Amino acid sequence: MTLAAVVAVALFVGVIAYALFGGADFGSGFYDLTAGGSRGGSQLRTLIDHSIGPVWEANHVWLIYVLVIWWTGFPAAFADTMTTLFIPLALALVGIVLRGAAFAFRKYAETLAQARLFGAIFAGSSLITPFFLGAVAGSLASGRVPAGGYGDRISSWVNPTSLIGGVLAVTTCAFLAGVFLTADAARAGIHELTEKLRFRTLVVGVVTGVVVFAGLYPILQDAPTLSDGLLGAAAPLLVLAAVAGLATVYLLYRRRYSLARLPAAVAVGSVVAGWGVGQYPWMLVDEMTINDAAGADATLVGLLIVVGLAAVVVLPALTYLLWLTQTQRWTEAEG
Amino acid sequence: MIVEVVSMFDVASGGEPPGLLPARQQMAVSLGWHIILACFGVAFPSMIYVVHRRGLVRDDPVALGLAKRWAKVSAVLFAIGAVSGTVLSFEMGLLWPGLMGRFGDVLGLPFAFEGLSFFVEAIFLGIYLYGWGRMPPRQHLAMLIPMAIAGVVGTFCVVSVNAWMNNPTGFRIVDGVVTDVNPWRAMFNDGVWLQFLHMWVGAFMLVGLVVAGVYAAGMLRGRTDRHHRLGFTIPFTFASVAAIAQPFIGHFLGMRVNDSQPAKLAAFELSPTAEGPAPLRLGGLWIDGEVRWALAIPRLGSIIARNSLDAPVPGLDEVPPDDLPPVNITHLAFQAMIGIGTLLALSVVIYWLFRWRKNDLLDSRWFLRFAVVAGPLSIIALECGWIATEVGRQPWTVWQILRTTDAASRSSGLWWSYGGVLVIYLGMTIGAFVVLRSMARRWRAGEQDLPSPYGPAILADRDGEAEPAEAKDTLP
Numbered sequence: 001m002t003l004a005a006v007v008a009v010a011l012f013v014g015v016i017a018y019a020l021f022g023g024a025d026f027g028s029g030f031y032d033l034t035a036g037g038s039r040g041g042s043q044l045r046t047l048i049d050h051s052i053g054p055v056w057e058a059n060h061v062w063l064i065y066v067l068v069i070w071w072t073g074f075p076a077a078f079a080d081t082m083t084t085l086f087i088p089l090a091l092a093l094v095g096i097v098l099r100g101a102a103f104a105f106r107k108y109a110e111t112l113a114q115a116r117l118f119g120a121i122f123a124g125s126s127l128i129t130p131f132f133l134g135a136v137a138g139s140l141a142s143g144r145v146p147a148g149g150y151g152d153r154i155s156s157w158v159n160p161t162s163l164i165g166g167v168l169a170v171t172t173c174a175f176l177a178g179v180f181l182t183a184d185a186a187r188a189g190i191h192e193l194t195e196k197l198r199f200r201t202l203v204v205g206v207v208t209g210v211v212v213f214a215g216l217y218p219i220l221q222d223a224p225t226l227s228d229g230l231l232g233a234a235a236p237l238l239v240l241a242a243v244a245g246l247a248t249v250y251l252l253y254r255r256r257y258s259l260a261r262l263p264a265a266v267a268v269g270s271v272v273a274g275w276g277v278g279q280y281p282w283m284l285v286d287e288m289t290i291n292d293a294a295g296a297d298a299t300l301v302g303l304l305i306v307v308g309l310a311a312v313v314v315l316p317a318l319t320y321l322l323w324l325t326q327t328q329r330w331t332e333a334e335g
Numbered sequence: 336m337i338v339e340v341v342s343m344f345d346v347a348s349g350g351e352p353p354g355l356l357p358a359r360q361q362m363a364v365s366l367g368w369h370i371i372l373a374c375f376g377v378a379f380p381s382m383i384y385v386v387h388r389r390g391l392v393r394d395d396p397v398a399l400g401l402a403k404r405w406a407k408v409s410a411v412l413f414a415i416g417a418v419s420g421t422v423l424s425f426e427m428g429l430l431w432p433g434l435m436g437r438f439g440d441v442l443g444l445p446f447a448f449e450g451l452s453f454f455v456e457a458i459f460l461g462i463y464l465y466g467w468g469r470m471p472p473r474q475h476l477a478m479l480i481p482m483a484i485a486g487v488v489g490t491f492c493v494v495s496v497n498a499w500m501n502n503p504t505g506f507r508i509v510d511g512v513v514t515d516v517n518p519w520r521a522m523f524n525d526g527v528w529l530q531f532l533h534m535w536v537g538a539f540m541l542v543g544l545v546v547a548g549v550y551a552a553g554m555l556r557g558r559t560d561r562h563h564r565l566g567f568t569i570p571f572t573f574a575s576v577a578a579i580a581q582p583f584i585g586h587f588l589g590m591r592v593n594d595s596q597p598a599k600l601a602a603f604e605l606s607p608t609a610e611g612p613a614p615l616r617l618g619g620l621w622i623d624g625e626v627r628w629a630l631a632i633p634r635l636g637s638i639i640a641r642n643s644l645d646a647p648v649p650g651l652d653e654v655p656p657d658d659l660p661p662v663n664i665t666h667l668a669f670q671a672m673i674g675i676g677t678l679l680a681l682s683v684v685i686y687w688l689f690r691w692r693k694n695d696l697l698d699s700r701w702f703l704r705f706a707v708v709a710g711p712l713s714i715i716a717l718e719c720g721w722i723a724t725e726v727g728r729q730p731w732t733v734w735q736i737l738r739t740t741d742a743a744s745r746s747s748g749l750w751w752s753y754g755g756v757l758v759i760y761l762g763m764t765i766g767a768f769v770v771l772r773s774m775a776r777r778w779r780a781g782e783q784d785l786p787s788p789y790g791p792a793i794l795a796d797r798d799g800e801a802e803p804a805e806a807k808d809t810l811p
Contacts, residue, residue, distance in 0.1 A: 038789055041789075042789050042790060042791045043791050045789055046787065046789070046790050046791060049787065053461075053464075053465060054461035054462065054464065054465040055461055056461075057413070057414070057417050057457035057460060057461060058454065058457040058458045058461055060417060060421070060457070061450065061453050061454045061457050063421065064420075064421065064424055064450045064453055064454075065450050065454070067424045067425070067428075068424070068443060068446040068447045068449070068450045069447060071427065071428060071435050071439040071443055071446070072439055072440055072443025072444060072446060072447055072518075073440070073443075074439075075435055075436050075437070075438070075439025075440050075443070076436050076439075078428055078435060078436070078439060079428060079432035079433075079435050079436030079437075079439070080432075080436070081428070082425075082428030082429050082432055082435075083428075083429075083432045083744060083745075083746060086429055086744075086746060086752075089425060089429060090425070090429065090752055090755070093421070093422060093425045094755065094759065096418055096421055097418045097419070097421070097422060097759060097763070098759070099418075100414050100415070100417060100418035100421075101414060101415045101418055101763050101766060101767075102766075103414065104410060104411050104414030104415065104770075105411070105766045105767070105769075105770045106787065106789075107410070107787050108407065108410070108411060108770050108773075108774055108785055108787070109770060109773070109787070109788055110770075110773035110774075110776075110777065110788065111788055112788045112789060114769070114770075114773075114788075115787065115788045115789045116789075118766070119789070149432060149436070150745065150746070153746070295439060295440025295443075295516070296440045296441075296516030296518070298516055298517055298518055298519075299440040299441070299443065299444060299516055299518045300440075302444045302447070302518045302519065303444070303447055306444070306447040306448060306450075306451060309448075309451060310451055310454070313451065313455065314451060314454045314455065314458070317454075317455060317458045317459065317481070318454075318458055320458075320462070321458050321461055321462055324462060324466075324469075324470075325465075329469050330465065330469050
């Protein structure tokens with residue numbers, strides 16, 4: 001494995017982490033949007049505030065981690081992607097900005113009318129961002145970004161793989177969030193809400209499964225290089241994803257909410273990892289390999305030092321935060 | 336200045352990439368907006384730490400009440416700070432692909448370290464904000480320490496990249512290709528330490544004066560209780576130290592500019608030709624290659640810019656016409672920063688001198704009025720400082736290495752993106768303003784916890800179906 005490949009793995013670990021943590025965050029917007037009126041949805045919306053409030057900013061930093069490693073380690077590929085996929089990236093960014101701001105504003109809004117406005121912006125933009133980031137992933141995976149950048153600004157992301165990538169991102173985020181929110185509601189002892197979330201998550205889970213399998217055929221036609229990888233080296237990961245997804249649905253059905261979170265994370269993680277393995281060794285599929293895209297060796301070494309520091313400094317702190325939010329004391333007190 | 340703006344349009348319409356002007360404007364708006372919130376991210380945790388610690392150690396409910404409110408305010412400010420910072424990350428590639436594609440592996444490492452410090456800040460912010468009443472108090476207080484440290488590291492890292500753009504090192508260019516990359520040398524370039532100090536201290540000035548100004552406004556309206564006095568004094572003390580240190584840091588930073596970027600210094604000083612001793616030209620404009628309407632004070636230019644009685648200040652005539660920065664914007668922004676900075680430094684000295692003489696200026700309405708204005712003034716000074724250094728570096732993005740025309744995106748249609756940024760940032764500004772003001776109003780009315788209006792308990796309470804869930808006791 002080359003130095004560049006090691007850095008690319010570190011980069012992709014960030015992508016997986018963002019898909020899991022950021023994904024669960026974004027997905028909660030779906031339940032917020034469909035929670036119902038102010039009265040009927042108040043319990044669920046408060047649960048969402050409580051679940052993602054302490055962690056959303058930290059979850060969001062995974063995206064920053066991915067961006068900085070990308071542009072520092074693989075600068076040319078980064079610039080080529082940004083110039084080609086300007087529109088979906090800009091729209092994903094709009095979603096990120098609106099969502100973060102509206103989430104914070106809603107929590108401290110004074111009137112119900114203001115809270116409704118901010119809440120609608122928060123929930124709506126929570127769907128926009130994963131869709132466009134999923135579309136970007138689809139574009140990269142199907143080789144729509146040319147070396148040298150400035151590829152076609154529309155057809156680079158309005159194509160089967162990108163659109164399926166976008167829909168898949170939205171549904172997987174919603175599925176993941178549903179599993180976590182159901183577990184949170186169960187731990188807080190809100191029985192009625194737990195049942196409501198359980199049902200919705202099961203529906204989302206089935207839809208996600210349908211999207212994955214229905215989407216596979218167009219992707220196989222549209223993105224030959226990716227398909228070879230998906231059906232080759234990445235095949236075990238896709239099998240794992242299918243098994244874990246089924247296990248999640250089964251555990252939800254059996255009301256083993258806490259346990260269901262593990263296979264849910266495994267399922268989403270292995271879908272994303274499958275994409276990475278599927279397009280290896282390409283950074284820009286059919287255009288630029290990871291080794292060709294890599295920046296100077298001295299910089300790659302520097303990045304690995306940063307990654308090492310992240311493992312020592314950030315991971316323990318992050319674990320502490322996530323552990324705290326799962327403790328009984330944090331679940332009970334309201335604030 | 337009008338002439339310059341018009342000529343910028345002229346230039347943009349011929350020859351230059353269509354993305355240049357909108358990219359520049361979008362970057363200026365989004366960076367200028369974010370920098371204010373970044374200052375809060377850097378400086379506010381330290382101030383919250385002081386009031387929170389005072390509340391615990393001295394068992395002081397007023398201080399503890401301030402800490403709780405400031406924490407809630409920071410929840411709003413840090414959220415919009417985090418998302419507007421993300422915008423900048425995207426913009427590095429969306430607007431400046433010519434910079435990132437070619438130099439990403441030279442300048443990127445400090446950004447990676449900045450990512451780490453942002454991570455630390457976001458994690459401990461989450462713990463701190465939600466930790467009230469859920470953790471042992473001392474342990475909860477300690478969560479602010481990593482946030483404050485992350486603020487220092489983050490400032491250093493981000494400023495390091497800008498300092499590199501002013502002092503590019505850590506690479507060679509052979510036949511147009513970037514080689515011999517040493518990212519550590521680029522990160523620890525010659526300009527980084529002073530530029531970092533300048534920005535870090537500037538953040539404390541801005542946040543200290545803005546927060547103090549809020550309480551000064553309250554005192555002007557007759558709310559002169561201990562809550563307001565403490566809320567004024569602690570941030571004002573931070574700002575005082577910063578405001579007094581800043582002129583010295585700025586002076587040494589300015590002295591470097593003579594060696595590193597003489598064209599920028601010539602524009603700062605509105606100096607037509609190299610002369611020594613050089614006068615200080617207050618105000619004035621650069622029109623058709625001549626200085627107009629400036630008030631020249633003999634020798635002061637040499638003293639301020641060169642720390643010498645007669646050392647020359649470089650002249651604009653030494654700069655090739657193609658390499659000339661927009662002189663008037665640079666000069667006026669620079670002098671506005673210096674003027675405001677000097678005024679603020681003098682006024683904090685006067686405040687503390689009076690206080691030392693047992694004369695508290697907080698009883699003077701004129702001082703309180705000034706303290707209210709000092710907040711916006713410090714914001715203007717900080718923005719002007721960034722305008723001066725950024726516009727003064729033009730036409731270069733990387734000083735004498737990469738022109739801004741080559742760094743900017745070649746895409747058309749960037750005006751749409753700029754328009755979108757204007758609309759969204761205006762909306763975010765209004766949203767933040769409305770929410771923060773309503774928080775202050777509710778606090779004044781005696782509410783403490785500010786529960787969300789859609790919470791089940793609140794909705795039930797409204798209908799009179801249940802007892803109020805929130806304790807509505809007021810501060811002593």
